[in-house]
Amino acid sequence: xxxxxxxSKKYEKEFLKLLKEWVSIPSFYDDKTVSEDMPFGKGVxxxxxxxxxxxxxxxxxxxxxxxxxxxxxxxDGKEFVDIFGHCDVVNPGEGWDSEPFKLNIIGDKxxxxxxxxxxxxxxxxxxxxxxxxxxxxxxxxxxxxxxxxNEESGFRCIKHYYSKEPYGICGFTPDAKFPVLNGEKGGATxxxxxxxxxxxxxxxxxxEFNTIPDKVYIKNMKNLGKDNICCDFNNTSISYNNGDYVIxxxxxxSSKPEKAINPILGAIKFLSENIDEDWTKSLDKLINQDNTDxxxxxxDIEGKCGILSMVxxxxxxxxxxxxxxxxxxxxxxxxxxxxxxxxxxxxxTNNINKFEIIGENLKQANYIDRNSKIVKTLHDIYIKYxxxxxxxxxxxxxxxxxxxxxxSVIFGCEFPDGSFGNIHSANEFASLDRFITSxxxxxxxxxxxxxxx
Numbered sequence: 002x003x004x005x006x007x008x009s010k011k012y013e014k015e016f017l018k019l020l021k022e023w024v025s026i027p028s029f030y031d032d033k034t035v036s037e038d039m040p041f042g043k044g045v046x047x048x049x050x051x052x053x054x055x056x057x058x059x060x061x062x063x064x065x066x067x068x069x070x071x072x073x074x075x076x077d078g079k080e081f082v083d084i085f086g087h088c089d090v091v092n093p094g095e096g097w098d099s100e101p102f103k104l105n106i107i108g109d110k111x112x113x114x115x116x117x118x119x120x121x122x123x124x125x126x127x128x129x130x131x132x133x134x135x136x137x138x139x140x141x142x143x144x145x146x147x148x149x150x151n152e153e154s155g156f157r158c159i160k161h162y163y164s165k166e167p168y169g170i171c172g173f174t175p176d177a178k179f180p181v182l183n184g185e186k187g188g189a190t191x192x193x194x195x196x197x198x199x200x201x202x203x204x205x206x207x208x209e210f211n212t213i214p215d216k217v218y219i220k221n222m223k224n225l226g227k228d229n230i231c232c233d234f235n236n237t238s239i240s241y242n243n244g245d246y247v248i249x250x251x252x253x254x255s256s257k258p259e260k261a262i263n264p265i266l267g268a269i270k271f272l273s274e275n276i277d278e279d280w281t282k283s284l285d286k287l288i289n290q291d292n293t294d295x296x297x298x299x300x301d302i303e304g305k306c307g308i309l310s311m312v313x314x315x316x317x318x319x320x321x322x323x324x325x326x327x328x329x330x331x332x333x334x335x336x337x338x339x340x341x342x343x344x345x346x347x348x349x350t351n352n353i354n355k356f357e358i359i360g361e362n363l364k365q366a367n368y369i370d371r372n373s374k375i376v377k378t379l380h381d382i383y384i385k386y387x388x389x390x391x392x393x394x395x396x397x398x399x400x401x402x403x404x405x406x407x408x409s410v411i412f413g414c415e416f417p418d419g420s421f422g423n424i425h426s427a428n429e430f431a432s433l434d435r436f437i438t439s440x441x442x443x444x445x446x447x448x449x450x451x452x453x454x
Contacts, residue, residue: 004136005132005444005445006386006438006441008132008136008441009128009129009437009438009440009441012128012132012440013433013437015128016125016433016436016440017433019055019124019128020104020111020113020116020121020124022051023048023051023052023088023124024103024104024116024120025102025103026044026047026051026102027044027090027102027114028044028045028090028150029042029044029045029089029090029091029092030042030045030089030151030153031044031045038068039068040067040068040069040150040151040157041068041089041150041154041158044089045088045089045150046068046150048089048120048148048150049068049070049071049088049148051088052073052123052148053065053071055073056071056127061073061074061130066161066162066166067161067165068150069150069151069157069161069162070147070149070158070159070161070162071147071148072146072147072148072166073127073130073145073146073147074143074146075130075133075134075140075143075144076140076141076143076144076451077139077140077141077142077143078140078141078143078451080143080170081142081143081144081145081167081168081169081170082142082143082144082170082171082447082450082451083145083147083171083172083406083407083409084144084146084147084172084173084174084175084443085147085149085172085402085405085406085409086119086122086123086146086147086148086149086152086174086175086176086402087123087148087150087151087152087153087158087402088115088119088120088123088148088149088150089149089150089151089153089154089158090115090119090120090153091114091118091153091208091211091212092209093114093427094208094212094214094215094252094427095215095216096252096426096427097427098112098428099112101114101427102114106433109420109433109434110430110431110432110433111431111432111433112428112430113429114429115429116430117414117421117422117424117429117430118176118424118425118429121414121431121436122175122176122439123146123148123175125175125414125436125439125440125443126443128440129440129441129442129444129446129447130144130146130444132440132444133444133448138448139452140448140451140452141452142170142451142452143451144451147162149162149402152176152402153209153211154209154210156363156402159402159406163405168406169407169409170407170408171375171407171408171409171450171454172406172407172408172450173375173403173409173410173411173412173446174402174403174406174409174410174411175411175412175439176401176402176411176414177399177401177411177413178411178413178415178417178421179383179389179412179413179415179416179442180379180380180383180387180389180392180393180394180412181376181379181383181394181410181411182395182396182397182399182401182410182411183368183369183371183373183394183395183396183410184306184333184366184367184368184396184397185306185367185368185396185398185399185401185403185404185411186307186309186310186333186366186396186397186398186399186400187331187333187337187363187365187366187400187404188328188330188331188362188363188364188400189329189331189361189362189363190210190326190328190329190360190361190363191311191326191327191329191340191341191358191359191361192325192326192327192358192359192361193287193288193323193324193327193356193357193358194322194323194356195323195355195356195357196321196322196323197278197318197321197323198321199221199276199321200320200321201221202222202318202321203219203220203221203318204218204219204220204268204316204317205217205316205319206218206265206315206316206317207313207314207315207316207326209314209315209425210314210315210326210328211255211256211314211400211425212253212254212255212314212425213250213252213253213254213261213263213265213314213425214250214252214264214265214315215250215251215426216247216248216249216264217247217248217250217265217267217316218245218247219246219247219268219271219272220245220246221244222244222246222276234248234266234267234268234271234274235262235267236250236262237250237262237263237264237266237268246271248265248267248271249264250262250263250264250265250267252426252427253424253425253426254399254424254425254426255310255328255330256310256330256397256399256400258293258312265288265315265316266289266313268316269285269288269289269313269316270285270289272285279355280355283353284325286351286353287347287348287353287356288313288325293310293311293312294309294310294311295311295340295343297347298340298343298346298347299343299347300339300343302332302334302335303334304332304333304366305332305333305396306366306368306396306397306398307396308332309329309330309331309332310328310329310330310398311327311328311329312327312328312329313325313326314326314327330399330400331366333367333368337360337361337362338360341358341360344358345358363400364400364404364405365404365405366404367404367409368396369408369409371394373408374454375409375410375450375454376394376410378449378450378453378454379412379446380394382442382449383442386438386442386445387416389416389417399411412446413439413442413443414435414436416432416435420432420434
């Protein structure tokens with residue numbers, strides 16, 4: 002422990018240099034630049050290329066899997082331990098106090114899009130692997146540090162990767178919190194589509210399906226004026242300017258809706274109270290603050306991974322066509338097919354026929370027993386370096402690559418002390434000191450998983 006703890010401090014300068022370079026690449030999914038060679042757009046392609054060059058420059062064995070993912074490999078043996086993270090980020094959105102793709106250092110606080118989710122943790126794991134290599138520590142299994150390019154918008158990267166490469170015997174993804182998250186919900190999207198009569202009404206809110214936006218913009222509302230701005234819908238606020246409304250909320254990750262104020266819920270309530278039409282009343286009946294767990298549809302069933310959440314993240318009305326997207330997180334006791342079936346049954350029973358429902362499953366639920374060797378080993382390592390006896394192994398509503406891996410869990414890199422935050426929001430931040438501690442944590446985790454499990 003002391004060896005890794007002291008050695009990790011030597012990598013602080015290199016960590017900052019690498020983080021500064023990688024976060025400067027705006028690697029969010031861009032359908033305008035998607036091509037056969039760049040399946041997720043130019044930004045993601047450039048970020049994967051940067052990671053590939055990093056491995057080669059440091060004399061690791063490197064492999065690019067069709068520009069879907071890049072792996073850096075080290076160690077011996079026929080078996081693999083997989084560390085799978087991602088280089089893609091969500092769109093920066095609005096409200097930043099500094100440039101989102103330029104690393105801003107404020108004392109111990111590092112601010113930029115991707116600093117925590119997930120470029121910083123991936124660099125930390127790279128440096129842990131480099132430290133092991135520099136110390137000439139033998140590994141009985143090969144470690145694959147893999148950067149995917151499509152975690153934020155569909156998981157196509159990891160699914161493609163494992164269609165070409167063998168599964169590891171165990172592993173982790175450094176894409177949420179310490180200590181160990183041993184279970185996670187499945188992930189899906191549900192899209193509601195409808196035609197409305199008013200072709201002039203324009204509504205826009207949200208960009209990413211897994212991100213709650215800060216605002217919803219409403220234009221061309223008929224027979225309304227500034228008197229309506231006094232209304233308060235689901236803790237949102239409303240501003241009015243020259244005939245246009247803005248519903249203001251507080252954005253955040255769709256896996257943690259309780260930490261956000263969802264302006265789409267506010268907008269739906271606002272529309273239902275100011276437009277006396279069937280579609281607004283029906284939409285409010287289906288999508289409201291009291292139904293984010295699907296209880297109206299009989300979906301509030303608890304499993305080992307918790308209960309369902311059903312959060313609106315994108316709403317658009319353009320030229321008379323409504324599209325609303327729900328980010329759905331569901332426990333292992335449910336399936337997407339069952340969710341859609343009960344959704345449709347409720348609409349039929351309540352004579353709601355305005356909406357077409359389209360569901361897409363993104364990932365399965367995942368659960369690894371808390372008494373398994375991998376969970377206990379990683380938890381013990383975290384305690385050794387952090388001294389944290391308060392935070393226990395737990396499940397999460399977030400979705401990660403662990404659900405697509407073999408015998409794998411989420412392990413860091415956020416510490417549960419408030420030193421990381423604003424994931425998927427403006428001013429995403431993380432702690433430099435905690436990152437350096439994580440280098441030592443991950444180095445020991447790699448050695449243990451390769452040599453002792």
